[in-house]
Amino acid sequence: MDILSYLPGEVPARFQVWKNEQVATAGALLRAMHDATRGSELAGRSPVVCHHDVGPNNAVFVDGIPVAWIDFDTAAPGSPLEDVGYAAWTCSSRSACLMRHDAGHDSCAGPGKRWCSRSLGEQRASTAA
Numbered sequence: 001m002d003i004l005s006y007l008p009g010e011v012p013a014r015f016q017v018w019k020n021e022q023v024a025t026a027g028a029l030l031r032a033m034h035d036a037t038r039g040s041e042l043a044g045r046s047p048v049v050c051h052h053d054v055g056p057n058n059a060v061f062v063d064g065i066p067v068a069w070i071d072f073d074t075a076a077p078g079s080p081l082e083d084v085g086y087a088a089w090t091c092s093s094r095s096a097c098l099m100r101h102d103a104g105h106d107s108c109a110g111p112g113k114r115w116c117s118r119s120l121g122e123q124r125a126s127t128a129a
Contacts, residue, residue, distance in 0.1 A: 007068050009060040015090070018056060019064075023091045026066045030054055030087060033069060034080045046077035054083045055090025 037049035052074040059066040
């Protein structure tokens with residue numbers, strides 16, 4: 001049985017450069033989720049249940065701070081490091097650049113490149129716009 005609830009707040013419309021407080025709070029939320037499932041029947045033989053798509057696009061923000069994870073359709077047993085690694089990528093300024101490139105923006109990398117060759121300062125300037 002699914003239980004759906006409304007969570008007041010906002011989900012970011014696009015990837016951007018995230019503040020240290022936002023990333024730290026997201027990390028604490030992720031740790032709390034992993035701790036809540038550690039050793040549970042849902043985790044099976046794995047250490048925890050992972051979200052497997054954790055990032056700002058799947059977080060509800062209130063006053064600019066993440067307060068909850070949403071969109072658990074890929075959740076499954078796994079290692080906490082799977083979520084930590086993915087969250088590090090989605091919360092980094094390089095991911096904002098890569099996501100913009102994947103969405104068809106060519107300001108980050110040249111044709112055929114799937115990586116960003118611009119400096120961190122250049123990325124911050126473009127994602128702040």
